[in-house]
Amino acid sequence: MATTATEAAPAQEQQANGNGEQKTRHSEVGHKSLLKSDDLYQYILDTSVYPREPESMKELREITAKHPWNLMTTSADEGQFLNMLIKLIGAKKTMEIGVYTGYSLLATALALPEDGTILAMDINRENYELGLPCIEKAGVAHKIDFREGPALPVLDDLIAEVRNGQAARSVLLRLYRSSRS
Numbered sequence: 001m002a003t004t005a006t007e008a009a010p011a012q013e014q015q016a017n018g019n020g021e022q023k024t025r026h027s028e029v030g031h032k033s034l035l036k037s038d039d040l041y042q043y044i045l046d047t048s049v050y051p052r053e054p055e056s057m058k059e060l061r062e063i064t065a066k067h068p069w070n071l072m073t074t075s076a077d078e079g080q081f082l083n084m085l086i087k088l089i090g091a092k093k094t095m096e097i098g099v100y101t102g103y104s105l106l107a108t109a110l111a112l113p114e115d116g117t118i119l120a121m122d123i124n125r126e127n128y129e130l131g132l133p134c135i136e137k138a139g140v141a142h143k144i145d146f147r148e149g150p151a152l153p154v155l156d157d158l159i160a161e162v163r164n165g166q167a168a169r170s171v172l173l174r175l176y177r178s179s180r181s
């Protein structure tokens with residue numbers, strides 16, 4: 001496989017630049033992408049993705065780019081794809097398992113209707129709070145129920161709640177049926 005100039009660049013050159021552009025991130029995780037050309041990816045970002053990016057998401061991306069773990073973030077193109085999928089399926093209730101600074105969380109929150117909800121889970125609240133001002137500025141913080149801690153126990157509780165809920169509904173259903181018989 002050919003090695004591109006950016007892949008061969010020293011690690012310090014692969015840090016995100018001051019504009020928070022994600023050329024760097026793609027260089028580091030480029031093989032996760034279907035695109036094998038960094039230049040083509042950058043062209044798509046510059047001409048199609050960044051011009052459509054809401055201001056709040058741009059701000060959050062730029063804050064995240066300065067964070068030492070920025071490799072973890074959702075990229076701007078992934079964020080827009082996620083936003084589109086949520087609108088297409090008309091989702092109202094979503095879960096975010098692993099928030100980091102909240103780029104995909106904000107993409108989701110912006111796509112959801114006004115009464116949409118996100119159950120967001122992360123073991124690290126500090127990183128979530130780094131991006132929170134951008135989420136608040138975007139006016140979508142009310143859709144987010146953030147739970148600090150491992151996701152698994154929260155999901156276990158949720159399953160238990162659903163089972164209890166189903167049990168309650170089936171009792172109601174049985175009552176309804178017996179009242180008609």
Ligand SMILES: C[S@@+](CC[C@H](N)C(=O)[O-])C[C@H]1O[C@@H](n2cnc3c(N)ncnc32)[C@H](O)[C@@H]1O
Nearest residue numbers: 072073074098099100103104122123124150151
């Ligand atoms: C790849 S990052 C998530 C990226 C994020 N969706 C975004 O758009 O930037 C993974 C996140 O999962 C969190 N995490 C790791 N283990 C976890 C667990 N057991 N439960 C909840 N969150 C966890 C990490 O703290 C980290 O913030």
